[in-house]
Amino acid sequence: MGFEFTPAKRLQALPPYVFARLDELKAKAREQGLDLIDLGMGNPDGFAPQPVVDAAVEALKVGENHGYPPFEGTGSFRRAIARWYHRRYGVNLSPDSEALPLIGSKEGLTHLALAYIDPGDLVLVPSPAYPAHFRGPLIAGAQLHRMVLKPEQDWLIDLSAIPEHLAQQAKILYFNYPSNPTTAVAPREFFEEIVAFARHYSILLVHDLCYAELAFDGYQPTSLLEIPGAKELSVEFHTLSKTYSMAGWRVGFVVGNSKIIQGLRTLKTNLDYGIFSAVQAAAETALELPDSYVEQAQQRYQQRRDFLVEGLRNLGWNLEKPKATMYLWVRCPKGMSSTDFALDTLQRTGVVVTPGNAFGEAGEGYVRISLIAERDRLQEVLNRFQQAGIRYE
Ligand SMILES: *Cc1c(COP(=O)(O)O)cnc(C)c1O
Numbered sequence: 001m002g003f004e005f006t007p008a009k010r011l012q013a014l015p016p017y018v019f020a021r022l023d024e025l026k027a028k029a030r031e032q033g034l035d036l037i038d039l040g041m042g043n044p045d046g047f048a049p050q051p052v053v054d055a056a057v058e059a060l061k062v063g064e065n066h067g068y069p070p071f072e073g074t075g076s077f078r079r080a081i082a083r084w085y086h087r088r089y090g091v092n093l094s095p096d097s098e099a100l101p102l103i104g105s106k107e108g109l110t111h112l113a114l115a116y117i118d119p120g121d122l123v124l125v126p127s128p129a130y131p132a133h134f135r136g137p138l139i140a141g142a143q144l145h146r147m148v149l150k151p152e153q154d155w156l157i158d159l160s161a162i163p164e165h166l167a168q169q170a171k172i173l174y175f176n177y178p179s180n181p182t183t184a185v186a187p188r189e190f191f192e193e194i195v196a197f198a199r200h201y202s203i204l205l206v207h208d209l210c211y212a213e214l215a216f217d218g219y220q221p222t223s224l225l226e227i228p229g230a231k232e233l234s235v236e237f238h239t240l241s242k243t244y245s246m247a248g249w250r251v252g253f254v255v256g257n258s259k260i261i262q263g264l265r266t267l268k269t270n271l272d273y274g275i276f277s278a279v280q281a282a283a284e285t286a287l288e289l290p291d292s293y294v295e296q297a298q299q300r301y302q303q304r305r306d307f308l309v310e311g312l313r314n315l316g317w318n319l320e321k322p323k324a325t326m327y328l329w330v331r332c333p334k335g336m337s338s339t340d341f342a343l344d345t346l347q348r349t350g351v352v353v354t355p356g357n358a359f360g361e362a363g364e365g366y367v368r369i370s371l372i373a374e375r376d377r378l379q380e381v382l383n384r385f386q387q388a389g390i391r392y393e
Pocket of ligand 1: 247
């Protein structure tokens with residue numbers, strides 16, 4: 001007889017992680033010799049920019065970078081964040097108190113929940129949403145109110161649908177535009193409304209702007225901190241993972257209200273030692289790349305978007321081109337659930353897409369397709385769909 005140790009209740013509160021299940025099925029398909037095309041994860045293909053790699057190599061040659069980094073991140077990276085933020089959004093940030101480097105934004109989003117949520121506290125989260133936005137609060141013991149997003153409302157949060165007593169009670173609201181998974185963008189007026197709402201009910205706003213730069217057709221995403229008064233009650237998360245193809249480097253940052261950031265920093269000094277200094281040097285270089293780099297990245301995703309949207313339209317989908325992100329959010333054919341459609345597609349074509357219910361129940365009826373392969377592979381996806389008769393009727 002072995003010992004039996006039950007994981008903490010906070011783990012039992014979590015719904016199963018759909019990506020883990022998908023991983024098992026992918027492994028099986030590979031064993032059967034299928035040539036998988038994995039458009040399931042939000043993992044950019046390709047390399048970080050060469051100057052970023054060079055900066056990391058140089059930083060490796062500096063002895064002091066091999067020790068523990070400062071808890072609060074290097075001053076030089078924090079100053080680069082403040083300069084970048086000012087250049088993009090015209091807002092001043094104190095590099096000492098209003099910017100904090102993170103081991104990727106997922107780390108910060110989740111730890112912010114632990115820093116601010118007591119068991120039973122009410123948290124407002126969209127559904128569908130990026131999993132860290134509801135899993136972090138669940139780990140912290142939050143009671144969730146799910147703000148259901150609907151296609152007929154352009155996937156925007158309907159603040160007027162939140163019952164008054166829940167708005168009164170809520171401590172934190174998480175949101176994310178441009179949105180993963182829905183690819184929706186929010187107009188500036190929406191940001192103004194949500195700030196007014198949060199002020200009225202004293203709610204801490206958490207905005208995830210990880211697609212700050214992956215926007216197309218001249219669209220420029222809004223930062224929450226551009227809205228007057230927002231900095232008094234909010235923080236905004238950013239990442240180097242997407243724009244700069246640095247997902248494996250684990251680096252992001254949070255900007256915003258200094259007191260809120262201080263709470264997160266206090267928690268983190270108890271949990272981690274921050275980011276390898278060489279990675280911070282590289283991230284700093286990325287934020288200082290000329291705009292032409294960002295434009296190239298935008299073009300790469302925009303071309304893939306155009307190609308795949310047009311191909312899917314030929315297969316019967318009535319699909320609009322998203323203005324931002326690296327995804328398509330695609331309706332399942334009638335009568336098929338998200339899981340059925342994703343599994344059926346995987347088994348019949350070797351193409352991996354993510355079932356929408358991985359992002360919460362309100363994602364049911366959709367799958368998310370990541371634009372993380374070159375055009376010849378996307379062409380292959382379309383060929384296989386055509387051959388297998390996968391289309392939208
Ligand atoms: C990819 C993604 C992130 C990035 O996470 P990192 O931990 O910084 O790599 C955060 N939020 C959303 C919505 C994402 O899609």
